[in-house]
Amino acid sequence: MVKAAILEKPGEGLVIGEVELADPRPHEVLIDTKACGLCHSDLHFIDGSYPHALPAIPGHEAAGVVRAVGSEVSTVKPGDHVVSCLSAFCGQCEFCVTGRMALCLGANTRRGKGEPSRITRADGSGGVEPVAQMLNLSAFSEQMLIHENACVAIDKDMPLDRAAVIGCAVTTGAGTIFNAAAVTPGETVLVVGCGGVGLAAINAAKIAGAGMVIAADPLEEKRELAKVLGATHTVDALADDAAKQIVALTGGGVHWGIEAVGRQASADLAVASLRRGGTAIILGMMPLDCKVGLGAMDLLGGKKLMGAIMGMNHFPVDLPRLVDFYMRGLLDLDTIIAERIKLEDINAGFDKMREGTSARSVVVFD
Structure with a gap:
């Protein structure tokens, strides 16, 4: 069981609870989440401006360390430091093969409707209930279970709290x-x-x-x-x-x-x-x-x-380059990050976002 911030009802904030993730399937990666930025896109779902199946775990701007991989995963391995990206790509559709990977909607990288959830929690009566995976990532959780084409390995010298914001804000x-x-x-x-x-x-x-x-x-x-x-x-x-x-x-x-x-x-x-x-x-x-x-x-x-x-990114190429820009002093991620908070303080972080007075808040996991 791992701790996560769960959206149960729009407009009522997130609830901290425990969830269980399934074992990785052939093309899935299990990641220990180390940091996740708070993004306005999450807030649209949290406040109910955009619909989503509930309960769900938001969060998509994340970095972490690979814990385990499925049998067919070839792009990352346990111990790799990775950044996740919501624009997972299939590599085979019209958009991918014409260089517009950010537009990909390939079904094999996403949770299909009616597919059993890969995340569950206790329902209070001795059973379990599914927890929806928002944007196929659900990064406000101590672990993520995602498709291998939704993450990319980065330089291990890159601080993971800075790396997290590359996953959405900087990529976009x-x-x-x-x-x-x-x-x-x-x-x-x-x-x-x-x-x-x-x-x-x-x-x-x-x-x-x-x-x-x-x-x-x-x-x-x-x-x-x-x-x-x-x-x-x-x-x-x-x-x-x-x-x-x-x-x-x-x-x-x-x-x-x-x-x-x-x-x-x-x-x-x-x-x-x-x-x-x-x-x-x-x-x-x-x-x-x-x-x-x-x-x-x-x-x-x-x-x-x-x-x-998502900036029409080619994230397997773009993200390592952006990491390199930071390491060489060209990209200023330190100024973009306004504060680092614990998962338990996530609702206060979103309250600050609603006020609009600061830049990025980043949840840092122990």
Whole structure:
């Protein structure tokens, strides 16, 4: 039995309890979780904005040490340090073979509907009940049981609390700069929302050689963090003339407008700040009724709008490179992590996220 944070009812926080994980199947990996970041994507499920089968264990931005592997696993071995990633890939579908692994929905890497749960807990009457595996990971737990194509081995010298945030926030933010946008040195980049994903995008834009990196956020402390990570200019995202300020700063608008918070107004600001031929990239999980669009004049000006789930990563290649960036002092993960907390303090960590005043909180397991 291992300890986990369980979502039983949306809007009522997480409950700490004990669960049991099955033995690894042929392509599964059992991991001792060492650290897991708190991500806004988890909060959407915890607060009920997005539906999910319950009870379930959230958490997906994690790092740990491999305890055991299934009989067919060839990519990792016991003792390896690994980072998990929710964009597991099958390697065989149209998206994988055309280099868009982040879009893969291959059934053989995911829990199928009606498939017996691989995680259970006592039901209080002498039996057991299934616990759903959120995003096929469920990392708010002392152990994870996942497909081998949902994790990658990393340098053992990499601190695992920093490695954890690479699994989602950094992969999404930095991946957007390097993969989805493929920023050319000298281009201008706007990042709306300076949480973990936005800060990683800002840091990556600096690494990529962007000529101007503009951070837009309502909170001054977040804008100051953005400067530490590479922002050359900052703007109050809630200012009535925020888009006009950005267009004036850049002499006509930005090449890339990146929305990294998941709000309608943030997406609208990213679009409104584009120059002719510019592209807005929406990263945040929007409310399900949100729509983002381009007007007729935007289309005549060659402007573009796109999503980039998980930064359109190629995570078996990208994650070790991002680890190397950190080890060489290029990627600043220390500034992105605001605090390290125990699993028992996870609800307080999400309360801080709702306040929006700090960057990433990371649960560290003993």
